Amino acid sequence: MTNVKIRLYVEQALGAGQRLTLTKPQSHYLFGVMRQTEGAHLALFNGVDGEWLAQVVNANKRGGELDVVELRRPQADPPDLWLVFAPIKKARTDFIVEKAAEMGARRIIPVQTEFTNAERIRQDRLQAHAVEAAEQCGGTYVPEVAELSKLNQMLDDWPEGRKLMFCDESLEHGAPFDADSKGAPWAILIGPEGGFSASERARLRALPFAHPVSLGPRILRADTAAVAALTMWQMQLGDWT
Numbered sequence: 632m633t634n635v636k637i638r639l640y641v642e643q644a645l646g647a648g649q650r651l652t653l654t655k656p657q658s659h660y661l662f663g664v665m666r667q668t669e670g671a672h673l674a675l676f677n678g679v680d681g682e683w684l685a686q687v688v689n690a691n692k693r694g695g696e697l698d699v700v701e702l703r704r705p706q707a708d709p710p711d712l713w714l715v716f717a718p719i720k721k722a723r724t725d726f727i728v729e730k731a732a733e734m735g736a737r738r739i740i741p742v743q744t745e746f747t748n749a750e751r752i753r754q755d756r757l758q759a760h761a762v763e764a765a766e767q768c769g770g771t772y773v774p775e776v777a778e779l780s781k782l783n784q785m786l787d788d789w790p791e792g793r794k795l796m797f798c799d800e801s802l803e804h805g806a807p808f809d810a811d812s813k814g815a816p817w818a819i820l821i822g823p824e825g826g827f828s829a830s831e832r833a834r835l836r837a838l839p840f841a842h843p844v845s846l847g848p849r850i851l852r853a854d855t856a857a858v859a860a861l862t863m864w865q866m867q868l869g870d871w872t
Contacts, residue, residue, distance in 0.1 A: 633672050635673050640762045651697045651699060652694060659692055662691070669687050679706060681705045681707075684700040685697040714727075716740075717746075717823035719749065738777065760776075802844070819861065847859070
């Protein structure tokens with residue numbers, strides 16, 4: 632297999648013998664920043680068709696072209712896991728999105744809780760971070776980053792059959808996972824810097840699909856909690872076992 636150091640996410644369908652025209656930003660990155668030239672090889676993926684080997688046939692910095700050569704790896708989708716979190720400071724929100732993409736979340740949903748400080752997000756910027764994370768970690772899937780929504784509204788519209796791992800900082804011990812739920816649709820909910828309000832916690836604990844868990848004896852920052860929760864879930868019910 633041809634060794635490649637660059638992976639690039641594209642939106643076009645991928646197949647052997649296809650010629651693909653790059654966008655201006657992609658061309659600038661490959662030929663202006665990474666100094667690739669005609670004949671260079673790289674890997675492409677689009678989140679659907681797996682990872683493909685491609686070769687540069689036109690190194691124009693405004694609109695280069697690649698020839699798709701062969702399939703390197705088939706598509707590998709992550710488990711059906713959502714990460715639901717309350718946005719925090721910009722850099723730390725970026726971190727949460729990047730790590731969620733790396734660690735196998737299929738969908739990333741920012742929500743506004745009673746104690747959420749952020750009133751808006753840049754969905755396009757966060758989606759770009761998810762793409763970059765997938766490019767760097769070797770994944771063939773890019774999670775969707777949803778628009779900011781209200782927690783209560785999201786819970787009102789919760790899809791039937793999806794379980795919710797509710798990370799409750801007030802718990803000393805959470806209930807053990809049911810091994811039979813492996814392979815089922817799940818979501819992880821991480822609260823804001825100030826934690827959940829009393830009314831939010833009461834509602835979450837009353838939900839039949841919610842599974843309260845503790846992330847240990849110390850109060851974790853929201854970005855640390857997201858990584859810890861994703862790790863816990865992947866080790867118990869995900870594709871790490």
